[in-house]
Amino acid sequence: MPSQFTCMLILGVALEVCFLVCSIFRGALLRYFFLNLYVILSLFADLVRQYVLHYYGFHSPDYVYVYYYSDLLLTLSLFIVVISLASRVFEELHFARFVRWVAVLLLLGTAVFSYGVIAQSSQRLYTTFAYELSQNLYFVGLVITYILWGAVLKLRETRTRLVQMVLALGLYFSAYAGTYALVNLGTKHEVVLVQYLGPLLGCFLPISWMVTILRHNEDSRLTPARLVALPR
Amino acid sequence: MSRKLGAVALALGILVGAMGLKTMIAAHSNGAVVMANGLSPAPPVTGQHPPK
Numbered sequence: 343m344p345s346q347f348t349c350m351l352i353l354g355v356a357l358e359v360c361f362l363v364c365s366i367f368r369g370a371l372l373r374y375f376f377l378n379l380y381v382i383l384s385l386f387a388d389l390v391r392q393y394v395l396h397y398y399g400f401h402s403p404d405y406v407y408v409y410y411y412s413d414l415l416l417t418l419s420l421f422i423v424v425i426s427l428a429s430r431v432f433e434e435l436h437f438a439r440f441v442r443w444v445a446v447l448l449l450l451g452t453a454v455f456s457y458g459v460i461a462q463s464s465q466r467l468y469t470t471f472a473y474e475l476s477q478n479l480y481f482v483g484l485v486i487t488y489i490l491w492g493a494v495l496k497l498r499e500t501r502t503r504l505v506q507m508v509l510a511l512g513l514y515f516s517a518y519a520g521t522y523a524l525v526n527l528g529t530k531h532e533v534v535l536v537q538y539l540g541p542l543l544g545c546f547l548p549i550s551w552m553v554t555i556l557r558h559n560e561d562s563r564l565t566p567a568r569l570v571a572l573p574r
Numbered sequence: 575m576s577r578k579l580g581a582v583a584l585a586l587g588i589l590v591g592a593m594g595l596k597t598m599i600a601a602h603s604n605g606a607v608v609m610a611n612g613l614s615p616a617p618p619v620t621g622q623h624p625p626k
Binding site: 392451519 | 613
């Protein structure tokens with residue numbers, strides 16, 4: 343593995359550990375349980391991937407399997423993070439249960455759709471299904487996060503931590519969708535660039551959430567005028 | 575009843591939107607695999623889906 347990846351890995355793991363420590367000391371571990379769970383799973387997945395990478399090699403099928411199955415696990419947990427934030431945004435409207443229903447339907451719908459896409463083209467479905475479901479869930483998460491952005495603006499959400507966490511998620515999803523587009527439209531050089539962008543983006547969520555937790559407490563509020571500047 | 579139908583309609587709307595967005599972005603896709611979570615390097619892009 344190139345030394346750049348090792349540096350990014352060490353940086354990312356350090357950021358994830360820092361986020362967890364800050365979360366524990368600022369009392370956000372249980373309050374934002376699913377965010378913390380995602381970071382713990384990400385840390386665990388990175389360690390397992392490194393182990394497999396070290397013992398089986400970068401080009402081995404073992405690494406590919408571990409990479410994409412752990413990716414599915416992480417995408418599922420990220421989807422749950424988005425839904426948990428949506429529940430918080432809509433809880434004052436008593437829509438939290440509605441949001442959970444929509445989430446279950448979305449998960450089932452995405453799974454069925456992914457299965458439908460690959461059912462006729464694969465003999466062994468498991469890995470391809472994991473890959474397809476992971477990618478489709480990513481785009482579902484992206485759309486839900488954009489809807490959440492709209493809801494935060496429309497409902498004049500003022501809880502600073504919540505707003506900043508939603509914004510960070512939106513940026514993260516958008517950046518990944520951008521890299522996906524770049525690879526699909528791009529040349530070999532852009533593909534190489536994206537190989538480096540992926541791990542860098544992996545550092546973005548822990549650092550942004552860590553800054554949010556450190557800078558703001560649970561009672562911090564934004565003024566609506568700062569949240570959206572409407573022309574009078 | 576209307577709330578349940580609303581949930582189904584919203585879920586379908588989001589699903590259609592997400593898949594439409596994916597199709598739009600991947601319109602010229604060569605099947606390359608890159609998008610994934612975490613800090614580890616993505617497996618080599620082979621122009622194919624993961625091994626079956």
